[in-house]
Amino acid sequence: MAGAKTTEESIIQWIQRHAPQRPESSVRLGIGDDCAIIRPPSEAFEMVVTTDQVIENKHFLRDSHPAGALGRKLLARGLSDLAAMGAAPAWMLLSLGLPDWARGDWLEQFLSEMFDSIRALDPGGELVLAGGDLSAAERFTGHITACGTVPRGRALQRAGGRIGDRIYVSGALGGSALGLQRLLAGGVADETDPAVDRHLRPTPLLALGSALREAGVSAAIDLSDGLSSDLGRLAKASGLQAVVDAGDVPLFPGASRQQALHGGEEYELLFTAPAGLALPERLAGSDIRPIGELRAGEGVVLREQGRETPLAEAGFDHFRSANSSS
Ligand SMILES: [Mg+2]
Numbered sequence: 001m002a003g004a005k006t007t008e009e010s011i012i013q014w015i016q017r018h019a020p021q022r023p024e025s026s027v028r029l030g031i032g033d034d035c036a037i038i039r040p041p042s043e044a045f046e047m048v049v050t051t052d053q054v055i056e057n058k059h060f061l062r063d064s065h066p067a068g069a070l071g072r073k074l075l076a077r078g079l080s081d082l083a084a085m086g087a088a089p090a091w092m093l094l095s096l097g098l099p100d101w102a103r104g105d106w107l108e109q110f111l112s113e114m115f116d117s118i119r120a121l122d123p124g125g126e127l128v129l130a131g132g133d134l135s136a137a138e139r140f141t142g143h144i145t146a147c148g149t150v151p152r153g154r155a156l157q158r159a160g161g162r163i164g165d166r167i168y169v170s171g172a173l174g175g176s177a178l179g180l181q182r183l184l185a186g187g188v189a190d191e192t193d194p195a196v197d198r199h200l201r202p203t204p205l206l207a208l209g210s211a212l213r214e215a216g217v218s219a220a221i222d223l224s225d226g227l228s229s230d231l232g233r234l235a236k237a238s239g240l241q242a243v244v245d246a247g248d249v250p251l252f253p254g255a256s257r258q259q260a261l262h263g264g265e266e267y268e269l270l271f272t273a274p275a276g277l278a279l280p281e282r283l284a285g286s287d288i289r290p291i292g293e294l295r296a297g298e299g300v301v302l303r304e305q306g307r308e309t310p311l312a313e314a315g316f317d318h319f320r321s322a323n324s325s326s
């Protein structure tokens with residue numbers, strides 16, 4: 001993309017040349033007209049739709065977050081929501097607000113890593129960039145709208161938890177908060193550090209979401225704002241209380257308990273299943289750990305050595321949590 005001369009027209013042409021092409025997808029007409037034309041799925045499927053955004057100085061800092069990682073993260077935010085519903089990705093829209101500094105090479109890296117990530121995450125799939133919007137802006141903003149398909153009536157929802165269901169989490173927690181802490185500690189970011197990599201380049205767990213839906217789990221949510229916040233949302237939607245066994249929460253190597261309980265941007269899946277449902281310890285490439293159960297009541301409770309204490313939602317704020325001593 002030619003730096004200073006980059007115009008809206010040249011950016012759109014670059015995107016059309018580089019975005020993954022899927023001739024057999026649900027997108028009958030993509031970028032280039034006033035609207036995209038989408039083929040509706042068959043009666044056997046429903047569509048799920050989500051939107052997410054990244055805003056400069058709110059979700060990332062220009063000096064510490066590489067352009068390519070940011071493109072991948074914006075994609076992950078949208079697709080992780082599809083994974084949480086057990087859906088397969090179908091198409092997406094992308095809208096960008098671009099300050100002068102974000103044009104040219106920066107934008108090319110942002111889009112290239114996003115498109116490479118689509119190819120890697122959905123190699124035989126259907127995900128197509130169907131359109132979007134570009135605008136000049138004072139700060140960088142990126143918005144993604146992602147749509148997926150799921151068998152009719154089978155989408156995983158937060159409200160599906162029942163009394164006695166076990167609570168599970170995939171992977172290990174706290175790595176993203178630890179990575180951000182290291183990223184903001186100053187100096188040159190070591191992108192080979194697993195925690196920094198986890199913060200910069202999260203992976204949406206699409207295969208796991210589908211596998212959980214097929215396995216018959218009862219409720220699910222993706223961990224975008226932290227275990228305390230997101231488990232609170234699932235418990236509230238299910239009309240129940242969540243009890244977490246503190247010692248069972250899997251810690252990312254080097255992460256603190258506080259980072260695991262409250263750190264955001266993990267993009268792991270948190271879900272519940274009837275106690276009688278046998279789940280493997282590993283599914284679709286992810287470790288699965290039981291961390292507690294649902295019971296009558298409300299809120300989230302942390303259980304440790306027989307004592308129970310309310311687990312307050314920490315109210316996720318990247319930059320505050322990274323700068324705090326926890
Ligand atoms: Mg979500």
